[in-house]
Amino acid sequence: MQPLLLAALLCGLAAPSAGQKNGLPSDRPLNIAHRGASGELPEHTKEAYSRAIEQGADFIECDVVLTKDLVPICRHEPDLNDTTDAFAKFPNLLTTYIIDGEEFEGIFSTDMTLEEVKTLRAVQSREYRDPNFDGMFEVPTLAEYIDIALAADRVIGIYPETKHPSWHNSLDIMPEGTRMSDIVLGVLSDKGYGGDVESDTWAAQPVYIQSFEVGNLKYLSNITDIPLVQLLGGWEGYVTPDTNQTHQAITTDEGLDDIASYASGVGPWKDTIIATTADGYSDVEGATDLVQRLHDRGLQVHPYTFRNEDRFLSWTWGQDYAREYTEFIDNQDIDGLFTDFPGSLAKYFVNKAN
Secondary structure (H helix, E strand, C coil): CCHHHHHHHHHHCCCCCCCCCECCCCCCCEEEECCCCCCCCCCCCHHHHHHHHHHCCCEEEEEEEECCCCCEEECCCCECCCCECHHHHCHHHCEEEEECCEEEEECEHHHCCHHHHCCCCECCCCCCCCCCCCCCCCCCEHHHHHHHHHHCCECCEEEEEECCHHHHHCCCCCCCCCCHHHHHHHHHHHCCCCCCCCCHHHHHCCECEEECCHHHHHHHHCCCCCCEEEEECCCCCCECCCCCCEHHHHCCHHHHHHHHCCCCEEEEEHHHCCCECCCCCECCCCCCCHHHHHHHCCCEECCECECCCHHHCCHHHCCCHHHHHHHHHHHCCCCEEEECCHHHHHHHHHHHHC
16 A cells, blocks of 8 residues: 555544534535545445545445344445455355345355454455555444544544345344344444434434335334435336335336435436436436426435546546536536545535635
8 A cells, every 4th residue: 555545544543633523514515425435445444434534525425234243334235255355265155145136146244243254354346446455454344434434523424325124134143023224223323323404413423324225214214313315226127126116116206205205315326317328428408307306305315426437427528527516516406426536526616616
């Protein structure tokens, strides 16, 4: 690792000085670090979260899965093969599960204790990103991720996603009458999180809980006042994991009314707002009215995922991520952005204000 970057990462883990923390911005959309500063460092590591905060993120996002001993950890999927050295260390745990109707072969967090997970080291899962940090960083727990946000010298929000909660709930490791979301809420409660977006408690420790599963969010809405965010897909073949609704079905007027009854916001795939054509252009003229219809129901809109690499940038923007930001912020009036590169979004906001 480069010495200056290592020093910066270590400084990012240090506790802040005493005093009143600056709160979230109210004059611009939220900068939501997708899996931390995942464009630069292996995703869902303490170092990636700290780097995102250092670069100016307002929220750090965490996908949550469980270990065999029911400890919530930060991984994008329960299959740890793609993002860690799990196979090299635990080849005997290779197995197959059916998750949301699809078959996956891998080594799963739910077959490993936390002690075993802590022997793993993160790797870069995308071949077009820097692999030089592979093997350096451990897998954090949900509690450790939260501690990074709380230790910052300004208010940093957290944005956990309960990953495949119905699948987790079906496993033999789950005690009778307990759901994955109960375990996640227990950690959040222990760390002082609670309250709706209008409360002083929320302003001091902002949090959204997100999920693709409709039933999971409805369950949460009955047991917590923490604001909830319904994630939406929209790519070919997508349906909601638990209710089997297409994107078209869940975004009818009736579907959006239902979402507004239990959620405070929606996280749509950005192509369902402005589609990307087969030849790599963005159909700005054909932009949908989804954002306006969500706003009409009082819902926050936090689309995903904005990335800086050319392969993800439309020819319409001249492969310039700043022009893409401008289209979604100024013309679509979104309330927050999930980005793999929170530093570039922070710089964009600074330049826009000057």
